[in-house]
Amino acid sequence: MSTASKASNDASDPSEETEIVPGGPRHVAIIMDGNGRWATQRGRPRLFGHHAGARRVREVVEACPCFGVEYLTIFAFSTENWKRTQVEVAGLMSLFRRYITKETRTLRDFGARVRFIGDRVKLDKKLIRLMNELEEATAHNDKVNLTIALNYGGRDEVARATQRLAQDVADGKLDPASVDEETLPRYLDTYVLPDPDLVIRTSGEARISNFLLWQSAYAEYEFIDTLWPDFTRDEFGRLCAAYGDRDRRFGAVKT
Ligand code: IPE
Ligand code: IPE
Ligand code: MG
Numbered sequence: 001m002s003t004a005s006k007a008s009n010d011a012s013d014p015s016e017e018t019e020i021v022p023g024g025p026r027h028v029a030i031i032m033d034g035n036g037r038w039a040t041q042r043g044r045p046r047l048f049g050h051h052a053g054a055r056r057v058r059e060v061v062e063a064c065p066c067f068g069v070e071y072l073t074i075f076a077f078s079t080e081n082w083k084r085t086q087v088e089v090a091g092l093m094s095l096f097r098r099y100i101t102k103e104t105r106t107l108r109d110f111g112a113r114v115r116f117i118g119d120r121v122k123l124d125k126k127l128i129r130l131m132n133e134l135e136e137a138t139a140h141n142d143k144v145n146l147t148i149a150l151n152y153g154g155r156d157e158v159a160r161a162t163q164r165l166a167q168d169v170a171d172g173k174l175d176p177a178s179v180d181e182e183t184l185p186r187y188l189d190t191y192v193l194p195d196p197d198l199v200i201r202t203s204g205e206a207r208i209s210n211f212l213l214w215q216s217a218y219a220e221y222e223f224i225d226t227l228w229p230d231f232t233r234d235e236f237g238r239l240c241a242a243y244g245d246r247d248r249r250f251g252a253v254k255t
Helices: 035-041 046-067 086-110 125-137 154-170 233-243
Strands: 027-031 071-078 112-117 144-152 198-201 220-223
Touching (some): 027 233, 071 086, 086 144, 220 233
Parallel strands (some): 112 144
């Protein structure tokens, strides 16, 4: 039976649902795009779409163990999203505060370990406190690793990492001649995470918009038309199953 046909929205008996996708992705990263268009199609303000999008996250997180996904990283707000109207930015920040407050217990009890990546400095104090509390509340969990990219930009992350690396050189802790491609990732926000195997972007846009630039060098990509608020567990399962059919060569030739 295919993953897609077996996947169900009924979470009453998790053991029945478990279907580890053979050769499936260990780390899936998602660019959750299309909330604004989803709302506009319904004649509603963009924030209505962001709220609908936030409600989709739980189902996807809870599906991860069923599909063998150990790490899920989701793009919630980019370093470029500050360019949006003040109303939308303030509404998103308020949504993040509400989401964390509402979901902390559910995520903790489910067994998710939550981490945030991105630059926290620009975020408001209350949001930073809630983010820290969520990380602490889930620090001992290991059922699924959920990483939320908030005020995250791949270029900004590499720039911040380079600053720290340069400081270590200046302090005599790091020999510049020893810096190689194993060194820089230790300074990235994602230093404890494996690289993503599969990056999914919803909403039909085929670009990565500054997401996980270093880490996705050899990721497989899926650009799908579904708008994020319409994304389902079934579609997630189908994409994980399709990943299993990909031939990842990493530059080598199969003999
Ligand atoms: C993604 O949806 C969520 C964020 C970027 C915060 P968008 O808000 O980009 O939705 P579209 O792309 O305008 O439809
Ligand atoms: C990327 O989506 C950021 C998030 C999903 C949080 P955007 O909607 O901001 O990206 P562009 O502007 O279409 O490239
Ligand atoms: Mg968008």
